[in-house]
Amino acid sequence: MIIANNVSKRFGKLKALNNVSVTCIKGECIALIGPNGSGKTTLVKSILGMVVPNSGFITFNGKNILHDWLYREQIGYMPQIGRYPEHMTIGQILGMMKDIRKKKKTDTLDEELIKGFELDTQMNKRMGTLSGGTRQKVSASLAFLFNPEVLILDEPTAGLDPLASELLKEKIIREKQKGKLILITSHILSELDELITQVMYMQEGDLRFHKSIENLRKDTGEEKLSKAIASVMKNS
Amino acid sequence: MKKIVKYVIADILRNKIVLAYTIFLLAISLSVFNLDDNATKGLLSLLNIVLIIVPLVSIIFSTIYIYNSSEFIELLVSHPLKRNKIWISLFTGLAGSLSLSFFAGAGIPILIYSPTATGLIMLTMAIILTIIFVAIAMLAAVMTRDKAKGIGISIMLWLYFSLLFDGLVLFFLFQFQDYPMEKAMLTFSSFNPIDLGRILILLKMDISALMGYTGAIFRDYFGTETGFTIALGIMVLWIIVPTWLSLRKFNRKDL
Numbered sequence: 001m002i003i004a005n006n007v008s009k010r011f012g013k014l015k016a017l018n019n020v021s022v023t024c025i026k027g028e029c030i031a032l033i034g035p036n037g038s039g040k041t042t043l044v045k046s047i048l049g050m051v052v053p054n055s056g057f058i059t060f061n062g063k064n065i066l067h068d069w070l071y072r073e074q075i076g077y078m079p080q081i082g083r084y085p086e087h088m089t090i091g092q093i094l095g096m097m098k099d100i101r102k103k104k105k106t107d108t109l110d111e112e113l114i115k116g117f118e119l120d121t122q123m124n125k126r127m128g129t130l131s132g133g134t135r136q137k138v139s140a141s142l143a144f145l146f147n148p149e150v151l152i153l154d155e156p157t158a159g160l161d162p163l164a165s166e167l168l169k170e171k172i173i174r175e176k177q178k179g180k181l182i183l184i185t186s187h188i189l190s191e192l193d194e195l196i197t198q199v200m201y202m203q204e205g206d207l208r209f210h211k212s213i214e215n216l217r218k219d220t221g222e223e224k225l226s227k228a229i230a231s232v233m234k235n236s
Numbered sequence: 237m238k239k240i241v242k243y244v245i246a247d248i249l250r251n252k253i254v255l256a257y258t259i260f261l262l263a264i265s266l267s268v269f270n271l272d273d274n275a276t277k278g279l280l281s282l283l284n285i286v287l288i289i290v291p292l293v294s295i296i297f298s299t300i301y302i303y304n305s306s307e308f309i310e311l312l313v314s315h316p317l318k319r320n321k322i323w324i325s326l327f328t329g330l331a332g333s334l335s336l337s338f339f340a341g342a343g344i345p346i347l348i349y350s351p352t353a354t355g356l357i358m359l360t361m362a363i364i365l366t367i368i369f370v371a372i373a374m375l376a377a378v379m380t381r382d383k384a385k386g387i388g389i390s391i392m393l394w395l396y397f398s399l400l401f402d403g404l405v406l407f408f409l410f411q412f413q414d415y416p417m418e419k420a421m422l423t424f425s426s427f428n429p430i431d432l433g434r435i436l437i438l439l440k441m442d443i444s445a446l447m448g449y450t451g452a453i454f455r456d457y458f459g460t461e462t463g464f465t466i467a468l469g470i471m472v473l474w475i476i477v478p479t480w481l482s483l484r485k486f487n488r489k490d491l
Contacts, residue, residue, distance in 0.1 A: 011490075048314050051490045072316040079314070085247070093311075097324040100239050101315060 001026045001150065001181050002047060006220045007056035009042055016042040018205040029176045031192045032185040032231060034202035038136060041080055043202070044154055047183075048077055058118065068108075073101075076148035080155045080185075082139035084127040091123030092137055094145070098123045098140045101146060113141040116167050140168055143212065157188060169195065187224035199225070208232075245327025246309075248376050250315040257293055261285075261341025273375060276372055276441065279358060282342065286362045287430055290338065291369045297392040298330050298373035310491050312479070316353045323374075323486045328373045331370045335363045348383040354440045361433040364471050368429045369394075373414065379484045401428045419455040429474045432467055480489055 009017040013216055016039045022028060032040050045051040047058055049065055057064055060071040098109065106154055113114040114120055116176065117137040120149070128145075136159050143151060153172070159166040176182055184190055199216050201208045213225065222228040248254055266283055269278040305326065312322050342362065346355045376389040405424055409417055425431045439458055457463040 031403045045491075050310075050313055052488050067387070069318045070316055073466055074312070083310050085308045085311070087250075097311075097315065100243075100312075100317070 002058070002060055004043070004047070004058045006058050007043070007046055007053045007058060009039075009051060009053045015205045016155055020058075020202075020205070020207045022200065022207060023211060024181055026181050028183070028198050029172075029182040029196045030198040032183060032200045033187075033189070033198040033201065033223075035169060036194045038202040039155055039205040040202055044152055044183070044185065045075075047152065048075065073146070074149040076143035076146065076151045078136075078143035078153045078156055079150075080158070082135050084135070084138070086128030087126060089124050089126050089131075091117055093127060093138065094119075094123075094142070097142060097145070101107060102182045108147065110144050110147050111141075111170060112167070113137075113144050116171070117164060118142060133161060133164070136160055143197070144171065144175070144186065148180075150183070151175060152183045154185050155187070156184060157186065157191060165191070187228055190224075193225050196225075199229075199236070201229070237325055240317070240322060240325035241328050241332070243331050244305075244326055247305075248329060248333040251301075253297060254333055257297075257334075258337045258341040261289075261338060262345065265342045265345040267347040269345055272350060275352075276354070279346070279350055279354055280441065282346070283358065283434070286342070286358060286365070287434055288398060290362050290365050291398060291430060294334050294369035295367045295373045295376075295390045295394050296387070297334070298370045299377045300383075302326065302374060303378035303386060316370060319413060319487050320483060323483055326477075327370065330374075331367045334370060335368045338362055338366055354437070357440045358437050359454050360435055364475070365433050367476045368471065368478075371475050371482070375478040375482040375485075378482045378489065397428055397430050399491050401431065421455070422457055426467075426470045429471055432471055436464070436467055 002022075004020055007017055007020045008015070012039040018039075020039070020043060022043075030045070034040050040049055046053050047060075047065075057066065057177075059065065060068070063071065065071055075098060088096070093115070102109075107140075109177045115138070118226055119134075119137060119195075121132075125134075129211075130138070136156075140153075140156060143153065150171070156168055156172075160168065169191065172182060172184070176195070183193065184192065195220065196213060196214050198210065200210045209228075211219075216228050216232075217223060221232045252324055265278075265282055266282045268285075269275060272278055291378075309322060309326075313319065339359070343359050346359055349355075359418050372393055373390055376393060379389065380386050406419075408424075409421075433453055435458055439455060458467055
C-alpha cells in the first residue's frame with residue numbers, strides 16, 4: 001500500500017534518512033522503532049508529504065505522492081507534538097477540520113474517541129490552555145475522525161494517562177481488526193507487544209531491518225519485544 | 237479553498253490590529269479632509285500617508301501573521317489539501333482583509349469628500365500596494381524559519397522601497413547628470429511599486445509641472461492610455477512574481 005524507494009533526506013549536514021526503502025501492506029500493524037534522532041519522524045513526515053525527500057520516491061497505492069495530495073484522505077496522522085492554533089477552542093478545531101474535509105453529508109465520522117476521552121464536555125477550552133495530554137487526545141481524535149484506511153501514529157501514548165492510553169490501545173486493536181494499515185512509532189516497547197505484527201528498526205537514518213514479529217522472536221530467542229530489541233541493539 | 241479563506245479572514249478580523257488600522261486610517265482621512273475646504277489638498281496630504289503607512293502595515297502585519305499561523309499551516313498540510321491552495325488562501329485572506337480595512341478606513345472618506353478620478357486612482361493604488369506588499373511579505377516569511385530574521389527582512393524591504401530606493405536613484409542621477417536620464421528614470425520607476433503608485437497619482441493631480449522636465453517626460457509617457465496600462469501591468473507583475481516565487485518555495489518546504 002505504501003512503498004518508499006531509496007528515500008534520502010538531509011537537513012544541512014545531518015543525514016536524517018539514508019536510502020530507506022520500505023513496503024507496507026494493508027492489514028499490517030507496524031512498529032517503527034529506533035533511538036532518538038534515528039529518522040523515524042522524518043520517515044513518517046515524508047510519507048505524509050510534510051517533508052520533501054532529497055532523492056527517492058514514495059508511492060501510495062501505486063501513485064507517486066509527490067504531486068498528489070488526495071491520497072492523504074486515506075491517512076489519519078497523529079503527530080508527536082500536536083501544534084494547533086492557540087486561540088481556537090477544541091470545538092472550533094474539530095469543527096473546522098470537519099468543515100474543510102467533509103465532502104458529502106453522508107460521510108460517517110468516527111467520534112468514538114472524542115466521547116471516550118470526554119472531549120465533548122470540554123469543547124470550549126482553548127488549545128493554548130490545554131495540557132500536553134489533552135492535546136494528545138485531540139490529536140488522536142482527529143487522526144481517527146475521518147475513518148482513514150491508514151493510521152500513522154507518532155508516539156501515540158506519550159503523555160497520556162494510563163486510562164486514556166488503554167482506551168487508545170483498544171481503539172487501535174479494533175481498527176487493526178478492520179484490516180487497516182497501522183504504523184506506530186514508540187519507545188514504550190512493552191505496550192506494543194499485543195498490537196504489532198511487524199517491526200522496523202531504524203538507526204542513524206538507516207533502516208536496519210524490517211521483519212515480522214515471529215521472525216524477530218525466532219532470531220533473537222526472546223519472547224518479549226523489549227528484550228528482543230535490546231538484544232538487537234547490543235549486537236549491532 | 238473558500239472555506240480556508242473564510243477561516244483565515246475570520247481569524248484576522250478577530251485580531252484587534254486590523255480594527256485599529258481601520259480606525260487610525262479613518263481618523264487621519266477624516267481630519268485631513270476636514271482641515272481644509274479644498275479636497276484636493278486633503279488628497280495630497282493623504283497621499284503621503286498612503287505611500288508610507290499602507291506598505292508598512294501590510295508588510296509587517298502579514299509577515300508576523302504568517303509566522304503566527306505556522307501551527308495552522310502545519311495542521312492543514314497533514315490533511316488532504318493542496319499546498320498551493322493553503323498558501324493562496326492565506327494570501328487571499330490577508331490581502332482581502334487588509335484591502336477591506338483600507339477601504340473602510342480611507343476609501344469611504346475619499347469617496348465621500350473627493351469622488352473624483354484622482355480619488356479613485358488613489359484608492360486603487362492603495363489597494364494594489366496593499367496586495368503587493370502582502371505578496372512580498374509572504375515571500376520574506378517563507379524564506380527563513382527564524383521569525384526575527386523574517387520580520388527583519390520585511391522591515392529592510394520596506395525601508396528599501398520607501399526610502400533607500402529614492403536615495404539610490406538620486407545618487408545615480410547626480411553621478412550621471414551630464415547625460416539625458418529621462419528615459420532611464422522611466423525604467424527605474426518600474427523597479428519600485430511605491431514610486432510607480434506615486435507617479436500615477438501625482439499625474440492625475442495635475443501637479444506634475446512641479447516635477448520639472450522629468451515630470452513632463454512622465455506626463456508624456458504615463459499620461460497616455462498605453463503608458464497607464466503598462467504601469468498597471470507592471471504593478472500586477474509586482475503581485476504575481478513574489479507570489480509565484482513564494483508558492484514555489486512553500487511547495488518544497490519541510491514542515
